[in-house]
Amino acid sequence: MENNTISKRSIGFGLALAIASIINAIIVVVKERNDAIMNGMKKITGHHWTTHSLIVLVLFFALGGVLTLAKGGRGFDMSAGRLVGIVTSSVAAAGLIIVGFYLFGD
Amino acid sequence: MVEVLLMTHVLFGVACMLAAVWLFVDVLQISDANIVRVRVVSWLAAAFMWVAFLAGGYWYVTFYKFDKAIILKGPWKFSHNMVMETKEHLVIMLLLLATYLPIAASEELASSKGARKLLLWVAALVALLALGMDGEGGIIAMGVKVGLLPK
Numbered sequence: 006m007e008n009n010t011i012s013k014r015s016i017g018f019g020l021a022l023a024i025a026s027i028i029n030a031i032i033v034v035v036k037e038r039n040d041a042i043m044n045g046m047k048k049i050t051g052h053h054w055t056t057h058s059l060i061v062l063v064l065f066f067a068l069g070g071v072l073t074l075a076k077g078g079r080g081f082d083m084s085a086g087r088l089v090g091i092v093t094s095s096v097a098a099a100g101l102i103i104v105g106f107y108l109f110g111d
Numbered sequence: 112m113v114e115v116l117l118m119t120h121v122l123f124g125v126a127c128m129l130a131a132v133w134l135f136v137d138v139l140q141i142s143d144a145n146i147v148r149v150r151v152v153s154w155l156a157a158a159f160m161w162v163a164f165l166a167g168g169y170w171y172v173t174f175y176k177f178d179k180a181i182i183l184k185g186p187w188k189f190s191h192n193m194v195m196e197t198k199e200h201l202v203i204m205l206l207l208l209a210t211y212l213p214i215a216a217s218e219e220l221a222s223s224k225g226a227r228k229l230l231l232w233v234a235a236l237v238a239l240l241a242l243g244m245d246g247e248g249g250i251i252a253m254g255v256k257v258g259l260l261p262k
Contacts, residue, residue: 007223009224015229054171055172086228
């Protein structure tokens, strides 16, 4: 019997993926525009990119866990189509922000 | 040693891309016969990407400054200013997407059309982004090469 369901874990980590992707792009713009933040990120791990990667990865895993266990452990309810739309549009938007920034803004 | 590290990055990045394509095709033909293979390949794609990311990341943080200096003295400055700058940040999203593959593949794929749709989209994004990263890597290597050519 065909159905259309997806688990709370796929929804939670899918939303975390979308949010972390957008945050990834925002960090790019903020650190490149602000020397104090760039230098602060360099001081934390020795390289701004290492700090940047760690922030995004920790955010992804932490948010994924929190969103999966949200609403008292029931997680969020969402159709697969809507989740696909959120994930693909977030990844595309984040990609465009990053490419657009280095193409026109830097 | 440096070259081995860089080739490890390229090799596992390409392996991740091929695994994502394999996954995409296998999900299109999903049945009880191939569902275990789909899940194994999703884990392999994620593992390949983590190896590629760690090898490339270590090389970038430790050794790229030498290549960068050559590129910025040569005629292909864009291969750092535009291509490497985008690559080093887009690859973080690629790592997230590849890490998400085993999560999406753990669904009841044979019975859920929605779960298959989700996995197909994520696998396609992984394959396309990995292909883009591969191309960007080629441009960066060419930026170093033209920077070393006699003027």
